[in-house]
Amino acid sequence: MSAEYIDLPAAKGARGSVRLPGSKSISNRVLLLAALAEGTTEVKALLDSDDTRVMLEALKQLGVGWSRREGSDDYRVAGIGGVFPVKQAELFLGNAGTAFRSLSAACALAGGDYVLKGVPRMHERPIGDLVDAVRQLGAQVEYLGNAGFPPLKMAPAVLEEVAEVTVKGSVSSQYLTGILLAAPLLGREVTVKVDGELISKPYVEITLNLMKRFGVTVQKNGWESFVVPAVKYKSPGSVEVEGDASSASYFLAAGAIGHGQTRVEGVGRNSIQGDVRFAEALARMGAEIDFGANWIQCRLGCADKLHAIDLDCNHIPDAAMTLAILALFADGTTTLRNIASWRVKETDRIAAMATELRKVGATVEEGADYIKVTPPAKLVANAVIDTYDDHRMAMCFSLVSLGGVAIRINDPGCTAKTFPTYWDVFKGIAQ
Ligand SMILES: O=C(O)C1=C[C@@H](OP(=O)(O)O)[C@@H](O)[C@H](O)C1
Numbered sequence: 001m002s003a004e005y006i007d008l009p010a011a012k013g014a015r016g017s018v019r020l021p022g023s024k025s026i027s028n029r030v031l032l033l034a035a036l037a038e039g040t041t042e043v044k045a046l047l048d049s050d051d052t053r054v055m056l057e058a059l060k061q062l063g064v065g066w067s068r069r070e071g072s073d074d075y076r077v078a079g080i081g082g083v084f085p086v087k088q089a090e091l092f093l094g095n096a097g098t099a100f101r102s103l104s105a106a107c108a109l110a111g112g113d114y115v116l117k118g119v120p121r122m123h124e125r126p127i128g129d130l131v132d133a134v135r136q137l138g139a140q141v142e143y144l145g146n147a148g149f150p151p152l153k154m155a156p157a158v159l160e161e162v163a164e165v166t167v168k169g170s171v172s173s174q175y176l177t178g179i180l181l182a183a184p185l186l187g188r189e190v191t192v193k194v195d196g197e198l199i200s201k202p203y204v205e206i207t208l209n210l211m212k213r214f215g216v217t218v219q220k221n222g223w224e225s226f227v228v229p230a231v232k233y234k235s236p237g238s239v240e241v242e243g244d245a246s247s248a249s250y251f252l253a254a255g256a257i258g259h260g261q262t263r264v265e266g267v268g269r270n271s272i273q274g275d276v277r278f279a280e281a282l283a284r285m286g287a288e289i290d291f292g293a294n295w296i297q298c299r300l301g302c303a304d305k306l307h308a309i310d311l312d313c314n315h316i317p318d319a320a321m322t323l324a325i326l327a328l329f330a331d332g333t334t335t336l337r338n339i340a341s342w343r344v345k346e347t348d349r350i351a352a353m354a355t356e357l358r359k360v361g362a363t364v365e366e367g368a369d370y371i372k373v374t375p376p377a378k379l380v381a382n383a384v385i386d387t388y389d390d391h392r393m394a395m396c397f398s399l400v401s402l403g404g405v406a407i408r409i410n411d412p413g414c415t416a417k418t419f420p421t422y423w424d425v426f427k428g429i430a431q
C-alpha cells in the first residue's frame, strides 16, 4: 500500500474471526536455524513481510539455497551444515531487529568479510552490547558510522578458545538471542552469561525452544547463564510457523473495544510466544477470554467499560502498545511500566504514543520507562495520526475507529514490516 493515508470511518463495533499471519520472531529464527543446520527443512506458513524478506534475501546472498512453493508461504531451505559458504557480502536488513541482531552474531563468527546495514532508523538502534560480546570470542567487528550502532563491517574472526562470553541484557534481548543462535558455530561448549537484568525474557524462551527443535539443547541456569553444548544444528525435517501473537493483540483488543466477539486463529494455549500473555492483561481489564489449543477469543461480556490497569509490561513489550490504546476505553488511568525498550524500537514509541494519544483527547504522562494514559470524556473525532514508520503505531491507532470515531492514519503502508495485509483484514472485522 503506497497511499499517503487511510481514512477509517467510525465503526459501530467489531466481530469475526481472523487467521493470523506467521510469527515474525519464529519465522526469522527458523530461517537462520534451517540455514545453519545439516539437512533440508520444510518451513510452513512463514510470515511474508518486509522483515522476513530481508532475512531470506540476506541468506541467499550468503550462499544459502531456498525455494518457495508457488502460491504458498511454504519454503524449503537447504541447510549448509556450518558457516556461510559466501565469504564476502553486503547485507541490507531494513529495520528488522530480528534479522539484524541474529545475522550480526552469525556473520561475526562465520569467517568472512561482511557489511550489515539497514534503513536510517536501524542505524539509530543500539547494537554495542552485541558487538562487545562477539568481540570477546575474537570477532573482528568495526562500526562504519557511530560507535555502538549499525552499519557494521566484519572481517574473519580470530577465534579464541574462551569458554565464556558475557552479554548485557538490559537494552534488548535480541543480543542474547543472537549470541545463543550463533554459539553452535564455535564447535565447542560455551557459557553465555547475562550481565544485568535481562528484558523481554519470553523472546529468549522462543530462541531456546527453536534451538532445541534443531537439536541443540541449551542448559539454562535461571536467567543468569546459558550453556550451549558443542552440538551442531540438525534439521528436524519440517517446522510449522505459528501465527503472530503480537499481531493477534489488535484483533483481540478489537473485540473488547468494539463490544463484539473476535477470534484469532493460529495461536492459542500451546503457543511458544510470550505475547499470548497479552490476553491475560486484556482479561484483567475486564474482557472475557477463551483459549483453545490454536485459537484465542475475546468479548467484553456484560462489562460496558474496560477497567484501567497498572501493569509491568516488560514481558510483552510489543503487545503492550495495544494496551495503551485499550486505555482510551477504560474507567480510569492506565499505567504501563518497565517499557524503556520502547524508546529504541522502530521509533521512540513512548514519545510517539504520547503525542498521538493526545490527538484523540487523552491525557498522557510519559517517563523514561513508563506511560500513563487517562481517557478523555469523549474521543476526538477525525484525528490525523502520524505513524513514524512504525507498523505497530498504525495498527494500534486503527482500533480507535472501533470506538465510534473516524480517524485518519498516515502512511498505512508501514504495516508491511510484519503485516502487509493488515488493512484488508481489519476492514473484515470492523462493523
Ligand atoms: O527476539 C525477538 O523476536 C524480539 C524481541 C523483542 O525485542 P527486545 O528484546 O529488543 O525488547 C521484540 O520487541 C521484537 O519485536 C522481537
Ligand SMILES: C=C(OP(=O)(O)O)C(=O)O
Pocket (backbone or CB within 6 Å): 095, 096, 097, 098, 099, 318, 345, 346, 392, 418
Ligand atoms: C520491535 C519490533 O521489531 P524488531 O524485530 O525490529 O525489533 C516490533 O516488531 O515491534
